[in-house]
Amino acid sequence: MPEVIEKFYSLKELWKKLPKLPVDRKYLAGGTDLIVGYNLGISSNECYLDISDIRELNLVRENKKQVFIGAGVKLAELGKNSLIKRWVPALYDCVPHFASSSLRNMATLGGNLANASPSADGVCALAASRAWVLLNLYGKRESKPVLSVLKGPKKNALKKDQIIEGFIVPKKRHKAVFLKLISRAKFGIGKVGICVCADIEKKFVKDINVVLSSVAPTVFEAKKTSSILKYSYLTAKIVEKASETIRTEVSPISDIRSAQDYRREMCGVLLERALRYIA
Amino acid sequence: MKKYLLKCQVNGKNIEREIRPDKTLLEFIREDLGLTGTKEGCGEGECGACLDLLDGRAVNSCLMMAAQAHGKKIITIEGLRDEKNPLIDSFAKEAAVQCGFCIPGFIIKAEELLSENPEATDDEIKESLAGNLCRCTGYKNIIKAVGKVRKKCLK
Ligand SMILES: Cc1cc2nc3c(=O)[nH]c(=O)nc-3n(C[C@H](O)[C@H](O)[C@H](O)COP(=O)(O)OP(=O)(O)OC[C@H]3O[C@@H](n4cnc5c(N)ncnc54)[C@H](O)[C@@H]3O)c2cc1C
Ligand code: FES
Ligand code: FES
Numbered sequence: 001m002p003e004v005i006e007k008f009y010s011l012k013e014l015w016k017k018l019p020k021l022p023v024d025r026k027y028l029a030g031g032t033d034l035i036v037g038y039n040l041g042i043s044s045n046e047c048y049l050d051i052s053d054i055r056e057l058n059l060v061r062e063n064k065k066q067v068f069i070g071a072g073v074k075l076a077e078l079g080k081n082s083l084i085k086r087w088v089p090a091l092y093d094c095v096p097h098f099a100s101s102s103l104r105n106m107a108t109l110g111g112n113l114a115n116a117s118p119s120a121d122g123v124c125a126l127a128a129s130r131a132w133v134l135l136n137l138y139g140k141r142e143s144k145p146v147l148s149v150l151k152g153p154k155k156n157a158l159k160k161d162q163i164i165e166g167f168i169v170p171k172k173r174h175k176a177v178f179l180k181l182i183s184r185a186k187f188g189i190g191k192v193g194i195c196v197c198a199d200i201e202k203k204f205v206k207d208i209n210v211v212l213s214s215v216a217p218t219v220f221e222a223k224k225t226s227s228i229l230k231y232s233y234l235t236a237k238i239v240e241k242a243s244e245t246i247r248t249e250v251s252p253i254s255d256i257r258s259a260q261d262y263r264r265e266m267c268g269v270l271l272e273r274a275l276r277y278i279a
Numbered sequence: 280m281k282k283y284l285l286k287c288q289v290n291g292k293n294i295e296r297e298i299r300p301d302k303t304l305l306e307f308i309r310e311d312l313g314l315t316g317t318k319e320g321c322g323e324g325e326c327g328a329c330l331d332l333l334d335g336r337a338v339n340s341c342l343m344m345a346a347q348a349h350g351k352k353i354i355t356i357e358g359l360r361d362e363k364n365p366l367i368d369s370f371a372k373e374a375a376v377q378c379g380f381c382i383p384g385f386i387i388k389a390e391e392l393l394s395e396n397p398e399a400t401d402d403e404i405k406e407s408l409a410g411n412l413c414r415c416t417g418y419k420n421i422i423k424a425v426g427k428v429r430k431k432c433l434k
Contacts, residue, residue: 004281005300005346028344032324035303035342039322048300050347076336100410102388103324105336106343188325 002038007050011163014054015138018161022047027163029057029072030106032099033115056165057110060084065171068134071110071164075122076101078109088169090176090195094125097180099188110164113149116156119189119214123150125178127219128195128211131169137162150218174199174207177277179270183257190214191258192266196274203234203279210271215250215263222249225271234279242275243268283346289314290358298345304338305329307345308355316356316383320412327384327411331355337391356383359390365428366390373424377415385411389425397430 004022008014018025025047028034037043051057057072060081067087069078078084079095098104098121112122113133123146132143137159146167151157158164176197180190193213199206208229210222225246232238252263282297289312298307308317308331320328322341329341332354360367366386369375376382385408392399392407399407404425413421426432 001301002344003300005283005344007346007349028347031342031344031347032339035344036323039303039341048344048346050344052347053350096406099324100327101407102327102330102337102339102410105333105338 001044002046002048004047005050006047008054010054011056011136011139011165014049014051014163018049018138021049025049025161027051027110027114029108029111030074032103032107033111033117051110051163052108057163059166062087062171067169067171069109069131069167069169071113071166072108075099075104075107075109079104087171088125088129088131089174090125090129090178090197091122093176093178094121094195097121097178097182097190097193109167113146113164114156114158116150116152116154116218117189118153118216118218118220119193120219121178121180121190121193121213123147123219124193124195124211124213125176126167126169127221128176128178128197128209129169130197130209131167133167134165135162136165141165143168147219147221152217172199175278177274179274180213181266181270189257192252192263192270194267194270194274196271196278198229198278200234200279205229205232205234210246210274212246212250212267214257215252215267217251220250222246224249229275234275239272239275243271246271283349285345285349287348287350288352290354290361300344300346302345304331304333304340304343304345304348304353307348308340308353311345314355314357316360318380318383320381320384325410325412326381327388327408328381330384330387330411332358332387332391335391335394337388354387354390356386359386364390366393366425369424369427370421373420373427375416375420375424381411381413381415385413385421385425389428393425393428399425399429401426 026045028048057070059070085092109122112120134143178195180193182190198208228242247268254260318328320326330337
């Protein structure tokens with residue numbers, strides 16, 4: 001149960017006040033993971049650091065080469081943003097599949113990554129877009145590929161107090177498709193999710209990145225499958241080979257949402273479908 | 280426990296209260312302010328019974344800590360009732376209500392939708408309300424009740 005809750009409006013203020021706050025502390029953004037755990041009595045911390053109004057985390061901006069997406073921008077905002085539509089189509093396509101529209105008014109990409117769920121939709125779209133995550137600890141910044149922050153189901157590699165400031169996505173024209181297999185629309189966690197970003201000209205694949213969710217311990221980049229498709233023409237034979245490969249590349253489990261074999265099978269089906277949409 | 284000084288606006292009134300830091304927004308609204316129109320269904324973000332408007336956006340108040348509302352404007356179903364929001368009448372007229380438990384959440388969500396998109400199509404209404412659960416009505420009359428408040432129907 002939080003004994004202390006502290007709100008911050010800037011990173012400078014956060015780094016200044018942080019050392020004086022209880023050691024058992026946790027960042028609180030949209031709360032759509034953290035407070036579910038709190039309400040269920042599964043997780044609790046002595047101190048919540050409310051970062052939802054930190055200015056630096058609530059920006060989307062661009063320079064010549066990159067788009068920066070603040071870790072605290074709400075999913076609903078991202079779904080209306082013209083820079084996201086143009087340069088991060090995977091994320092734009094992902095938003096309507098992400099929870100319900102009221103949850104999207106709260107949920108953030110920072111929380112989606114830090115929570116490290118194998119089924120994180122936003123992480124799947126960011127990884128397919130080859131995004132890097134920008135981390136900050138007492139003003140010391142570092143950036144690394146998004147998936148390198150994931151260590152296993154619900155385990156991330158963030159250092160204590162390290163904050164996800166945002167995501168950097170290279171500006172490269174491409175097409176994207178995001179598909180999610182789910183029993184009942186708007187109820188969150190999918191059986192399988194796939195996001196494909198590709199540069200395809202007249203059926204020739206110049207570049208491609210295939211990323212999956214809910215079929216491995218973390219959101220997962222299907223590198224073997226992508227390498228089969230890259231520099232190939234999308235013939236029926238190649239698509240079949242890729243969909244066979246993706247079924248062997250993933251490592252799904254059986255759980256309340258779906259069975260292992262079905263998930264494996266559907267990875268191939270969804271890949272074929274995604275390639276059809278994108279070609 | 281360090282009390283939190285929460286300043287916000289609720290249904291147009293400025294509020295300043297010292298609150299316990301472990302209160303959710305839902306608990307603050309129901310227990311501290313006595314505005315019991317906001318309901319707790321699941322407490323997990325799944326049902327939408329706890330929706331309120333926060334700076335014009337529908338949010339699941341069960342998943343927000345009350346302190347997060349600092350500096351914000353909150354509208355609850357009581358606020359919409361006081362301003363005679365046409366959705367409330369429309370739900371009654373279209374017999375869209377049975378036990379009524381879920382209805383404040385539906386009306387709050389519909390209000391957000393129609394403020395942004397006064398001519399929303401039926402599909403847009405369905406999409407917008409997809410995070411709200413009703414155990415009684417079967418949804419048809421709810422969609423109809425929201426549809427009747429679209430700009431073109433009110434003319
Ligand atoms: C009903 C329901 C449906 C859902 N549906 C989906 C869905 O369809 N797809 C999906 O991917 N997810 C879904 N989720 C999960 C959740 O909404 C997402 O994971 C969301 O992105 C979490 O973001 P948040 O801002 O709410 O995180 P919070 O709950 O605020 O935080 C989650 C974790 O991240 C940490 N954190 C937050 N921000 C930062 C930061 N900037 N730096 C460092 N650490 C940080 C927190 O300390 C905490 O440990 C659903 C959840 C619910 C309740
Ligand atoms: S009580 Fe908040 S969504 Fe069910
Ligand atoms: S009217 Fe009873 S739950 Fe909706």
